[in-house]
Amino acid sequence: AQSVSQHNHHVILSEAASLELGCNYSYGGTVNLFWYVQYPGQHLQLLLKYFSGDPLVKGIKGFEAEFIKSKFSFNLRKPSVQWSDTAEYFCAVNNYNNNDMRFGAGTRLTVKP
Amino acid sequence: NAGVTQTPKFRILKIGQSMTLQCTQDMNHNYMYWYRQDPGMGLKLIYYSVGAGITDKGEVPNGYNVSRSTTEDFPLRLELAAPSQTSVYFCASRPSGEAYEQYFGPGTRLTVT
Numbered sequence: 001a002q003s004v005s006q007h008n009h010h011v012i013l014s015e016a017a018s019l020e021l022g023c024n025y026s027y028g029g030t031v032n033l034f035w036y037v038q039y040p041g042q043h044l045q046l047l048l049k050y051f052s053g054d055p056l057v058k059g060i061k062g063f064e065a066e067f068i069k070s071k072f073s074f075n076l077r078k079p080s081v082q083w084s085d086t087a088e089y090f091c092a093v094n095n096y097n098n099n100d101m102r103f104g105a106g107t108r109l110t111v112k113p
Numbered sequence: 114n115a116g117v118t119q120t121p122k123f124r125i126l127k128i129g130q131s132m133t134l135q136c137t138q139d140m141n142h143n144y145m146y147w148y149r150q151d152p153g154m155g156l157k158l159i160y161y162s163v164g165a166g167i168t169d170k171g172e173v174p175n176g177y178n179v180s181r182s183t184t185e186d187f188p189l190r191l192e193l194a195a196p197s198q199t200s201v202y203f204c205a206s207r208p209s210g211e212a213y214e215q216y217f218g219p220g221t222r223l224t225v226t
Binding site: 006044101 | 144146153154155156157158161171172203217219220
């Protein structure tokens with residue numbers, strides 16, 4: 001069964017620092033890839049997604065992610081974080097041929113003002 | 114439109130009680146999903162449905178049941194509540210086709226004591 005690994009449980013940064021959150025998945029076939037964000041007390045919202053085409057994907061709020069097929073990775077990046085980016089971030093993978101979406105355990109990001 | 118709505122927002126159950134978590138979407142999405150979210154574990158898929166009358170098990174279906182009699186509604190039933198079912202439950206939906214992300218509801222926080 002496919003699985004998703006997020007390398008960091010909790011990341012603490014100061015404002016203006018750069019961010020990279022790791023995500024690796026185990027499935028070898030064609031996949032759709034997602035990053036979702038959950039702000040405190042809220043439901044999950046889509047940050048960005050990759051289905052095909054340019055492996056560098058740009059999302060909302062200045063986030064981007066790069067799909068590296070050879071490494072089974074889809075890392076999330078932001079050049080300069082803000083206090084309002086404090087949230088939990090989830091990587092998710094959907095096998096192209098079925099409906100079983102798998103989520104990583106999440107990375108909690110705390111940005112200090 | 115309201116998107117994905119869930120009721121109730123909070124519920125406390127005693128062990129052995131039963132209840133139904135309601136989920137409704139007004140986007141005419143064929144695909145609907147139920148997840149549970151536990152701290153440090155990410156989201157686990159309980160059940161999903163690809164259309165009215167069709168449901169299938171996800172990663173953690175034991176102790177739960179679902180039905181899908183209409184496109185709009187996808188209720189989740191707990192028959193004999195157990196402390197292990199204490200969690201936050203999220204419902205999600207998406208359109209048919211491969212290139213779509215899931216839209217999430219606000220969640221139901223359930224405590225079983």
